[in-house]
Amino acid sequence: MKLVTGEIMxxxxxxxxxxxxxxxxxxxxxxxxxVVDQAVSMLGPEERNIMIICxxxxxxxxxxxxxxxxxxxxxxxxxxxxxDIPQEGDAAVNFRVLGSMxxxxxxxxxxxxxxxxxxxxxxxxxxxxxLGTGLHGEVRGLAxxxxxxxxxxxxPVLSVDxxxxxxxxxxxxxxxxxxxxxxxxxxxPKVGLQVYPGCIYTGQMEVIDIGxxxxxxxxxxASGIMLEEEWAWKHYPHRSIEAYKGSCGRLFVIGGxxxxxxxxxxxxxxxxxxxxxxxxxxxxxSLNQVFETKATEVMSCPLPESEPGLxxxxxxxxxxxxxxxxxxxxxxxxxxxxxxIEELVEGVIKECDRPLILDADGINGLSGPKMLxxxxxxxxxxxxxxxxxxxxxxxxxxxxxxxxxxxxxFALEWEVILVLKGPHTIVALPDGHVYVxxxxxxxxxxxxxxxxLTGVITGIMGQNISLxxxxxxxxxxxxxxxxxxxxxxxIYGINAGDLVDYLPRAWKxxxxx
Numbered sequence: 001m002k003l004v005t006g007e008i009m010x011x012x013x014x015x016x017x018x019x020x021x022x023x024x025x026x027x028x029x030x031x032x033x034x035v036v037d038q039a040v041s042m043l044g045p046e047e048r049n050i051m052i053i054c055x056x057x058x059x060x061x062x063x064x065x066x067x068x069x070x071x072x073x074x075x076x077x078x079x080x081x082x083x084d085i086p087q088e089g090d091a092a093v094n095f096r097v098l099g100s101m102x103x104x105x106x107x108x109x110x111x112x113x114x115x116x117x118x119x120x121x122x123x124x125x126x127x128x129x130x131l132g133t134g135l136h137g138e139v140r141g142l143a144x145x146x147x148x149x150x151x152x153x154x155x156p157v158l159s160v161d162x163x164x165x166x167x168x169x170x171x172x173x174x175x176x177x178x179x180x181x182x183x184x185x186x187x188x189p190k191v192g193l194q195v196y197p198g199c200i201y202t203g204q205m206e207v208i209d210i211g212x213x214x215x216x217x218x219x220x221x222a223s224g225i226m227l228e229e230e231w232a233w234k235h236y237p238h239r240s241i242e243a244y245k246g247s248c249g250r251l252f253v254i255g256g257x258x259x260x261x262x263x264x265x266x267x268x269x270x271x272x273x274x275x276x277x278x279x280x281x282x283x284x285x286s287l288n289q290v291f292e293t294k295a296t297e298v299m300s301c302p303l304p305e306s307e308p309g310l311x312x313x314x315x316x317x318x319x320x321x322x323x324x325x326x327x328x329x330x331x332x333x334x335x336x337x338x339x340x341i342e343e344l345v346e347g348v349i350k351e352c353d354r355p356l357i358l359d360a361d362g363i364n365g366l367s368g369p370k371m372l373x374x375x376x377x378x379x380x381x382x383x384x385x386x387x388x389x390x391x392x393x394x395x396x397x398x399x400x401x402x403x404x405x406x407x408x409x410f411a412l413e414w415e416v417i418l419v420l421k422g423p424h425t426i427v428a429l430p431d432g433h434v435y436v437x438x439x440x441x442x443x444x445x446x447x448x449x450x451x452x453l454t455g456v457i458t459g460i461m462g463q464n465i466s467l468x469x470x471x472x473x474x475x476x477x478x479x480x481x482x483x484x485x486x487x488x489x490x491i492y493g494i495n496a497g498d499l500v501d502y503l504p505r506a507w508k509x510x511x512x513x
Contacts, residue, residue, distance in 0.1 A: 001207070001231075002217075003191045003224035003436060006133030006168035012187060012220050016212045025090040027210050028058065031160075031186050032065020032094075034208030038184045039070065039125060039158055047124035049076045051117070051155075053146060054105075054129045055164075056083045061091030062160050063129025064098055064105075071103055078117060079105045082130055082146050111145045118153065126150055126157045128178045131164035133190055138175040139165045147176040156181040162190055163201045169223070170402045171198030179203075187212045191223050194436045195404040196423045224404075224434040227427075227476040232510045235473055237275070237463035248277030249462015252301075252326035253455075254319060254348070255333040255361070256283040258309025261290050263334030263360065266448045266496050267455035268298045273503035274459025274477065280326070282319055284309050312340030316347040323348075328355050328461050332362025333451045341365045353377050355467060359454040363387045369414045378467055382419040382454055408434050417471050419457070421450060425479070427472050435472040439479030443486045448496025453478045456503065480506040 004012070016022050039050065052067050054060030060081070071077045079098065085107070086092040098105055108114060130146060131139070139147060147165055150157060157180045162168055165177030171192040182204040185193060189207055192198040225231065239248070251271050255264040261283075268279045278299070283291050285302035286309055292300055301322055306312020323329055331348050335341060345365030349356065349372065357380040358366070366372075369391060372379050381391075388406065389396040399406050407420040411428035420426040427435040457474030461467060481502040485494040 002222040030210035035066040052127040059132030064094035129160040133168035159183040166198040168192040171195035227437045237465040245277035250278045253330040254282040255335045257336030260334030263451045266451040270452040270455025271459035276459040306340045332359040335361035380417045384421045443491040444482045
């Protein structure tokens with residue numbers, strides 16, 4: 001599904017009103033009805049008390065509509081207005097309708113007003129219609145206090161369009177943000193709902209059709225694409241009946257060091273489970289017997305060492321020779337760190353004329369991203385937040401603040417495919433397109449999970465699918481395997497090897513089997 005910013009959604013609304021002739025107040029009515037439907041689904045049979053907190057803009061107007069419909073259905077609704085009474089536009093019309101119905105709107109001038117009503121009665125649901133997708137500046141004053149008030153209560157919260165305080169374009173928390181139980185969003189999902197940190201405030205997301213013509217939605221530019229089951233099903237790489245191992249991708253994985261022999265083996269096993277035809281491990285020669293024992297289906301290529309159990313510059317020549325008979329190359333899993341690692345990494349980057357995926361110590365061995373731009377073939381980088389921060393020379397917190405923007409800018413500037421690993425992993429392409437993953441769970445926070453992801457991505461690269469789509473499919477499949485594993489073993493009960501074992505089930509789930 002397409003992801004958009006608040007600005008793009010505003011243009012969609014404008015076109016709907018001006019070109020399609022659908023009045024804004026009709027859109028607001030349908031949005032309010034969508035809020036009501038979700039609110040009712042969150043309430044039990046005996047739960048009737050609802051607090052609706054509205055701002056003075058169109059987000060508050062949606063809340064006014066919801067208040068009217070819920071009151072008509074017999075719910076006990078209390079509406080609180082933060083800020084000035086709307087004087088014009090669709091929100092003002094719906095505000096006046098509430099008055100004509102005899103439904104009081106309580107003007108809030110301080111937080112004590114809200115606390116007074118909480119003490120007076122038990123509320124079963126709060127509807128957050130305070131701040132919408134047009135917010136960009138930091139939340140201050142009474143709005144900030146109101147958000148803190150909402151978050152302090154142990155009451156389910158339904159946010160309208162986006163949790164108040166989240167930047168719709170980046171997911172950034174603008175000082176304070178509502179921690180929603182669920183969010184109803186209109187027309188198309190917003191970037192800020194799906195990328196970190198906004199995604200952890202969204203709760204369950206429901207996209208509501210409010211009557212925007214399909215052609216307008218289809219013509220709107222996408223700020224991102226959600227990687228979900230439907231996308232994966234449409235892009236499933238079907239294998240030809242004439243396929244053989246040599247046509248399904250010859251992968252060369254370079255890595256491994258003393259104490260880290262498991263990482264490249266996990267990557268190799270995951271590549272096979274993801275479709276690779278032939279996988280060869282380029283590893284330190286003194287550890288060859290260990291790898292031969294650990295990886296049955298994988299061929300090994302013992303390489304000269306700079307010191308026992310560690311690759312270095314001496315391995316570059318044999319590596320480049322082996323690359324000539326490979327389709328794809330992985331550099332980094334378990335590679336380790338040593339005095340010659342940077343020289344080896346940069347030598348491979350400079351001379352390798354095959355698609356190359358850099359992970360773990362392959363990224364840590366980079367002196368900087370500049371040389372990536374001059375490569376003759378496509379480069380894929382798969383850093384986590386800490387590695388991304390080191391690569392950019394900034395703090396991890398700076399990456400965490402706006403990972404979507406960081407990933408997109410990096411991929412554009414250095415002409416790479418960037419897989420920024422974390423909650424709702426981001427795949428940024430050199431043409432500016434961005435995928436945001438929806439599969440996966442905290443159970444994936446286990447040693448070796450990233451090595452499995454690298455293997456999955458490269459295993460899919462050899463199938464009948466474009467390189468960017470292979471990377472996106474790999475990210476989704478890896479998360480889907482994690483979801484299936486957690487269903488059976490629990491969030492604390494899985495390890496990286498389990499992810500490999502669940503990959504066949506993930507493929508079948510995508511097919512609908």
